[in-house]
């Protein structure tokens with residue numbers, strides 16, 4: 001028994017000792033934790049009274065403006081850790097690499113003051129684009145707080161200015177609109193040479209649409225306008241849309257129906273969430289749905305859409321379903337009007353159909369003068385255009401021919417017999 005007791009006393013003593021030690025550790029640990037918390041709090045208070053910080057989230061437009069500004073900054077250019085990002089000009093051509101601060105800390109001078117910039121990448125992802133969320137944190141001394149705000153204003157101005165007098169192109173990124181490369185220089189309307197008064201007719205129609213929102217609303221008519229440009233390839237359909245966008249200061253959102261991952265959800269999102277002041281453009285609408293639709297049921301899918309998730313009825317719904325965007329200007333182009341289903345181009349979806357045919361002699365002559373910067377009454381252009389018939393050649397064919405004699409209109413006239421007529425449309 002004694003022995004047992006002795007044993008019990010020893011055990012309880014060691015338990016007590018253990019508890020004491022545990023408690024001691026707990027107290028010490030808790031103390032350290034509290035101390036750390038307190039010192040952090042103190043540090044925040046102290047730094048808070050010295051420093052001023054602004055956080056910019058990648059979900060906000062300011063993030064894009066700041067990155068663009070930083071790419072031009074000389075301090076950033078000198079940094080030894082940068083991120084290379086590719087931007088494309090003119091629809092995939094002339095790629096350009098810009099260098100922006102990488103994830104991590106950087107410092108720059110702005111108006112003689114230091115700003116510490118830290119680019120932070122989040123562990124969460126944007127479900128749409130798959131890109132991780134990010135933020136830019138900008139810190140400076142408290143007395144220079146205004147400098148960060150001025151910097152953001154300057155970044156905004158720089159970004160917006162690069163778009164002035166330019167056409168911004170947007171493309172699909174999994175159902176959302178994304179800027180495509182640098183904005184394009186505006187194509188002048190004068191450089192697009194069409195028969196009769198087609199340009200004026202179209203421009204007047206769009207201007208009237210833009211200016212008559214109340215008229216549509218008062219009559220309960222959906223405030224949308226659709227245009228179909230059709231005709232043989234290479235006669236200026238795309239060029240005309242670019243020039244109209246430039247003339248009316250609109251951007252262009254290009255929808256490609258044959259894009260691999262295009263489906264009913266994406267087309268609906270895209271057509272109904274275009275950025276303000278933009279034209280929606282669906283090029284080669286015939287390429288997405290081949291054959292006569294009347295003979296195919298409404299659940300037919302695109303032939304060259306591997307996922308086969310874009311249906312014809314999905315497209316029609318997106319064009320004018322209940323959720324359709326108000327104020328939408330839609331352009332569709334095709335080389336094969338005869339392949340299009342009546343439902344697709346009925347009034348309400350397409351309000352104006354414009355045929356843009358092969359070159360007339362008058363157009364060829366105007367293109368010649370425009371190309372060589374000659375006056376309208378010169379003899380060479382008359383000679384040039386008298387060598388072929390109306391509608392025998394496409395405008396791009398003539399332009400391609402003239403490009404071979406870029407410095408010599410005389411040589412172009414001399415060799416005009418080499419221009420082979422194409423099938424008449």
Ligand SMILES: Nc1ncnc2c1ncn2[C@@H]1O[C@H](COP(=O)(O)OP(=O)(O)OP(=O)(O)O)[C@@H](O)[C@H]1O
Nearest residue numbers: 191192193194233234235236237238239395396399
């Ligand atoms: N009417 C025109 N006036 C001036 N240039 C033209 C005209 N038509 C075509 N071109 C020139 O030809 C090229 C092709 O023109 P564009 O892409 O606008 O034709 P398109 O009708 O849209 O062709 P596609 O049906 O194949 O898409 C461009 O470089 C453009 O400058």
